Amino acid sequence: MSAAPAAAADLRRAFPWLIATLVAVHACMAVTRVAASLWTLKQGFGEWTVGVLLSLFAIAPIALSLWAGRLADKHGFHRPVGLGVTLAFTGAVVALAGQSLWTIAFSCLLCGGAVSVAAVALQREAGLMADEPSELKRIFSWVALGPALSNALAPVAAGLLIDHISFRAAFVLALLLPLLAWGLAQQVPRHPPKPPSHASKTRPAWDLLKRPALRNLLLLNVVLSACWDAHSFVVPVVGHAKGLSASEIGLVLGAFAVAATCVRLAIVRFAQHLDELKAVRSAMLLATAMLLVYAWLPGTAGLMAGSAVLGLALGSVQPMVLALLHQVTPADRQGQALGLRMLVVNSATVAMPVGFGLLAAATVVAAPMWLMASLLVLAQWPASAIRKAG
Template sequence: MRGAELLRLIAAQVFLHATMAGMRLATPLLALQQGYSAAAVGVLISLFALTQVFLALPAGRFADRHGLRRPLALSVVAASLGAGLVLVWPVFPVMCVSALLTGGATGATVIALQRHVGRAAQSPNDLKRVFSWLAIAPAAANFVGPFVAGLLIDHAGHVPADLLSFRVTFAVMALMPVVCWLLVRSAKEPEPTPLPAGAAATRAWDLLREPLFRRLLFVNWLQSSSWDVHAFVLPILGHERGLGASVIGSILGAFAIAAAAVRLALPLFANRTSERGVILTSTLVTASLFCVYPLLHSAWAMALCSVVLGFSLGAVQPMIMSMLHQITPHHRHGEALGLRLMTINASSVAMPMLFGAAGAVIGIAGVFWIVGGVVAMGSHTVWKLKARRSA
């Protein structure tokens, strides 16, 4: 895939994903301003991920049948409609509908774009390269969306955070997906992969019969859970250590910057690394850091640990995506991506509740150590991974 085309697809994902990220900031703030409780706001925020759990598999199948442009067109309509509805009716029930629409559109976009760039890659090294670049898009979008929304909420109205400023914010969020469509409408579709002769009807769950796919999904879940536990438990650990909110936020920010930076560097080393080698190294480093983290009391030491963990976990997703495209049939890439996204989002919904309950019983340090032990045991599964090019 040419660099210019890949850059255009990355920018397209940034614009659509930024709509969800901006709405995820703006709608809770408006709901709180209207007097809704923190519990209601928590439900609102969870709705952004809910549709990605249930729509991931249908979106994957749809992408397998129709390629890139049709799924992207529907996602653009859904995301613009979601933001536009709140622009017209800025009330809580409509905010919930908007969360479902923009969240679902973002998930479908991720699947369609990942499938497209994976199909366009010419070799395993090319897979690692393109997925390293594409993995930068969510990080960029999670900065652009809230940053633009925050600026507009504070400065687009007569006074900060009045209803006019929120309406202007929602209008800008509704226009961002249109830019996404302008960027992808001329994208060249790879030739469709015909179904194997005599192939019977399949279900996405059939993919789990393949041991290598099961192992890859399990390893991906381990890494995603590590990411979730760090984001969820670090603020609690920092509070126990007496750190201020700005210090805790800086430590989490250092993690995010490191995760994005390693993805910028990965394409330079794609030819000299193997997927299994990177994932195994990340697994061992992550397990070690989780064992050390609860023993740290200095903010600087925790920040250093956070940076190293960001490098470790940030390197994994491009390798996972590269292997997934090599071990699944071409005509089922969308289904495989949908199954992966469904698993990760379901885990992200459930894991914080589990971590919170475990922390109340065994303490925050115990949560780190248990997760670190589980990740370390998962290294045996990582060792069994071996990528192969699938037909």
């Protein structure tokens, strides 16, 4: 599972740069997501259009994830990250050059692909630093802090720029972040990955689905990711309906991310005492309860509190899922497994924001959260089957 001792030691020294690279890449997508959603609502396009735009973040990963996994297994860290940076930068340039529904939609598409390609390489590289399962949980808690930090800072920064300057200023920020990410990535040492075995070269990623533990883990991951999407969709729509400003909506989204950051820091501290599956199932119960009552929370403060509780629950899941994935996957196919996870999650959730938009338009804006609460209850079954399969 681990790299050679010298290489692993060098990687561990470069770990802060790895996390910083992830923060910068992900922040570009987070800024674009908030700016695109609020720009669309301001132009009067409605909730369904917001759902379509959010779905675009998941379309490019469907085409790129498996290829990105093989690229990471073959070439390591820098080539996939360079591709991700290029996609993010191009997306930001397109949105900045001409603010129309089509250019912003294309920007969402590219930024979603950028994060997926870079994240596969980043997660694979981080997995090389672990020597035991408890270390995997600790490392992936730090890795999960990257998106949490960017989600805590980027929506607030985007909201402030939109309120006090313009939407164009938010897209300028999105333009600068990929350049920062590439500069940070250069601080991570280059090392050639071990050549994959002949069997790994000839076996497609789909072959990994023959492993029952991995199948159930991916199914669980799909439901939990969709809950995250439901929150991302509902907050701007509910906030806009309640008359919240862009800054206030950014604060609500930021509360979710701050809570996710805090719980991931706690996992770093107490990783050796945590059982992955028990932690995931407990988080699912907490998220179910909050999704059911979120619509009735009062004002900005109430929405911030509810988002914080959801952040605690859903934020604890990714480190556990990634740690379990590395435990149930052969070492020379972990890039493939990570790419497969990215593909399955994005394929299953690409229609979610559109569906959320249609559901909210046809019923009430809180309906997507109620739907996900129901699916979380059903997802307890594959969660319980992972240990048996493993």
